[in-house]
Amino acid sequence: MQKVREVEGRAIPFGAANVDTDIIIPAHWLKTITREGLGRGAFETLREDPDNIFDSDEYAGSPILIAGDNFGCGSSREHAAWALRDLGITAVIAASFSDIFAGNAFKNGIVTVALPQEQIDRLMEVARTDPVSIDLENQVVTTPYQDRFTFEIDAFRKQCLMEGLDEVGLTLARDDAIADYEGRQGANMPWLAHPENHKEERATT
Structure with a gap:
């Protein structure tokens, strides 16, 4: 915008x-x-x-x-x-x-x-x-x-x-905060970031 x-x-x-x-x-x-x-x-x-x-x-x-x-x-x-x-x-x-x-x-x-x-x-x-x-x-x-x-x-x-900020622009303006959150979430809950690996683990247990 x-x-x-x-x-x-x-x-x-x-x-x-x-x-x-x-x-x-x-x-x-x-x-x-x-x-x-x-x-x-x-x-x-x-x-x-x-x-x-x-x-x-x-x-x-x-x-x-x-x-x-x-x-x-x-x-x-x-x-x-x-x-x-x-x-x-x-x-x-x-x-x-x-x-x-x-x-x-x-x-x-x-x-x-x-x-x-x-x-x-x-x-x-x-x-x-x-x-x-x-x-x-x-x-x-x-x-x-x-x-x-x-x-x-x-x-x-x-x-x-x-x-000049529309809804997309407002979201992109928070890009650093979003990336930080996703990084922490990936570390704390890896099964969300890589579900395919954990499917294999569940299958072998």
């Missing part, structure tokens, strides 16, 4: 509330066996409108999505986070998030920033013309107009995002 310390750029002023995971990535995309290419299916039903905001040249490559209340509700499909990442989204700012979606987003290196609706409304206004910046270390969202909105984030998730 890539490290995330600051996310800056144009933000897609989507703004919709109660956006469920079926809107983020329709169910027929769940048959895929790879995460790659899911960005093509992100917000597919909305993108049927030729004037949709997701295919606008103005917001091409935007790393931030601004949404309304209860973003990511509905099913628990992790494909929603995968689709957003493949679309190029590194952070979502919304009034609130589904707990399951927020967890999936975190595991896939997406920063979720919850702010009051009035601050969301202000960022929507700014995003139509100017970039937005998210400083994860200092937990603040800023704009070129001196707007400064602080947000809360779980300390463990913040550390993992800033250090």
